[in-house]
Amino acid sequence: MKYYDFVKISREKLDSSLTHSAISWRHVKTAFSATVQAYQAGANNLTIGQARALEEDLQKKGQNLQLYEQSLQQQIMTSRVALHRSFIRNYRLPEDI
Numbered sequence: 001m002k003y004y005d006f007v008k009i010s011r012e013k014l015d016s017s018l019t020h021s022a023i024s025w026r027h028v029k030t031a032f033s034a035t036v037q038a039y040q041a042g043a044n045n046l047t048i049g050q051a052r053a054l055e056e057d058l059q060k061k062g063q064n065l066q067l068y069e070q071s072l073q074q075q076i077m078t079s080r081v082a083l084h085r086s087f088i089r090n091y092r093l094p095e096d097i
Contacts, residue, residue, distance in 0.1 A: 003091055010083050017079055021072045032065050 039054050046054065 006087065006091060010087070014079055014083060018076060021076065025069065025072055028065060028068060032061055035061065 036058060039058060043051055043054075
């Protein structure tokens, strides 16, 4: 029973963390998409220099978005590994089973 309780509680914590990360990711991605759409809608009203500067800025933001996604994926993997290690450390089965 203690294994079940540990797994249940740990799973709830991991699910909560994943949900928070997914919401954060959606907000950042939505904001970036809105920025790209605003640029596309107003691109005809910009000078070549302004357009280039905005394109460079959007490219940097896109790269940052990819880095943020990778960071979230790494956090998820780290949480899963920590959960697994904690379970192994605290709930080893007897060697003779």
